[in-house]
């Protein structure tokens with residue numbers, strides 16, 4: 001865009017000159033118009049060049065990642081990076097459908113889960129990523145609604161079972177969805193939500209974060225990663 005010069009102000013100057021009856025300004029008018037014409041020519045050449053460059057790109061891709069997952073301020077720490085790599089490996093494994101990040105509050109689980117969501121999309125490991133915060137007192141209908149909406153479907157039904165069926169249908173329409181269930185406090189009934197059968201049928205995988213390893217065991221999460229404290233030096237960045 002810097003290739004273009006703004007000549008809005010200068011054309012206004014030219015208009016003003018045109019309004020002045022004073023003959024001595026006629027010469028300035030001609031000069032200004034001449035230089036504006038030259039610049040217009042240059043701009044046309046620049047536009048032509050850009051149009052030619054644009055022909056090399058046959059498609060414009062939109063990332064369509066939920067805003068919640070776009071963790072722009074993520075800082076890359078070695079310890080977290082190693083774990084992220086391991087989680088990505090686990091998510092690539094056909095035999096693993098459910099993965100959890102466990103650890104005390106404030107340790108960075110949510111941040112890491114969002115970063116993983118961003119990377120799986122970047123690396124095209126999954127077609128879609130949907131995230132919901134489960135919280136201490138989860139509302140199944142809210143979880144169903146949020147996940148479905150992030151996949152572009154509005155659930156109109158009020159009944160939990162009907163919503164579960166609708167969410168299941170939406171999930172199985174996709175080849176691969178990563179569902180991030182953030183902040184799970186107690187075992188969550190993923191069958192009642194409408195997710196369990198979609199996981200069984202390999203349409204989606206689950207990445208959850210929790211403070212409670214036991215809740216993850218009850219949910220039969222196959223791979224649980226313990227998120228530990230960052231080193232003193234790195235913790236200093238947040239204090």
Ligand SMILES: Nc1ncnc2c1ncn2[C@@H]1O[C@H](COP(=O)(O)OP(=O)(O)O)[C@@H](O)[C@H]1O
Pocket residue numbers: 073074075076077080103104105106107108109110111112209238
């Ligand atoms: N890698 C990181 N980059 C930037 N900020 C981080 C990172 N890890 C943790 N944080 C910050 O630390 C705080 C706690 O992280 P969070 O992911 O919410 O923890 P948890 O989910 O385990 O409770 C947040 O303010 C978060 O932004």
Ligand SMILES: [Mg+2]
Pocket residue numbers: 109110111182183209
């Ligand atoms: Mg959290």
